[in-house]
Amino acid sequence: MASAIGIKVEEHFHSEEQQRETAKLGMWVFLLTELLLFSGMFVCALVIRVMHPDSVTAVALHLKFWIGATNTAVLIVSSFFMSCAIELSRLGRQRPMVMCMLVTAGLGMLFMLLKAYEYYRDYAEHMTPFLPGRRYELVGDPASRLFTDLYFIITGLHAIHLTIGIGIMLLMSWLASRQGFLQRHQNRIEITGLYWHFIDLIWIVVFPTLYLLNR
């Protein structure tokens, strides 16, 4: 049975609507700073591609294209479940909403497992030039180090963001399963959703930038 939804208005806001809009604006501003952080690295990756196309192709042949593609699909599906959770929260359907959030977090964990396996394969194939004392597979191609290091920096930073996202999702699932959550904090589901969609968005750019272009 559907229950009422809403927001507990804090004293410094005039209305529920103002509080809702302020929270969303704050999240968007935060996400834009994150976007600029990632964009700087994407530009670096593209510049390396333009300056050293052969070295980048040599590295790209070692990247696990199918794991990258599968992970993109996993995040797209996870975003769908996040959208379902948001729509269910708007209808006051607390229990299925929490289920969707848990599925979203589960898909995030699946992404991390695949990523961990990919890193393991990279390590086994000696594609870790930043590790001192370990032989680098493309040692005769110094420019390839730039792209390989950038690959680890970009995917590592994304993995940190995703790990934080999974943590927030699990925390929100726990909080949202409490009685009366949607009557007081419905907009927190939407704010969490914005962050999750952003993680998906960043990976949608990471996949072509690192794995796909001019393989």
Next chain:
Amino acid sequence: MSPELKRQLRTPLLTMLALLALLGTNVLLGIFFISGHMWIAEVFIATTMVASVIIFGMEAHKEPPIVRLFSGLGFFWVAILFTLTMVDYATR
């Protein structure tokens, strides 16, 4: 499933299917069309995917003008960053 819920889940479902189809297209391009100028199509598809996530996933089109302004400004700055940098390197 109530008709209201079905109606509200329509956009997320269609967005997911469109994104998966676009991803599939990009993967096929990456496998079968490795060289040449196929990167233009791949970048176009990735840009379409990003726009779909922002508009339909993050529901930017439903936001108030101030939020739309901020979201647009962020990507405008990114566009300046990419354009100026890549024009420099691509024309050397």
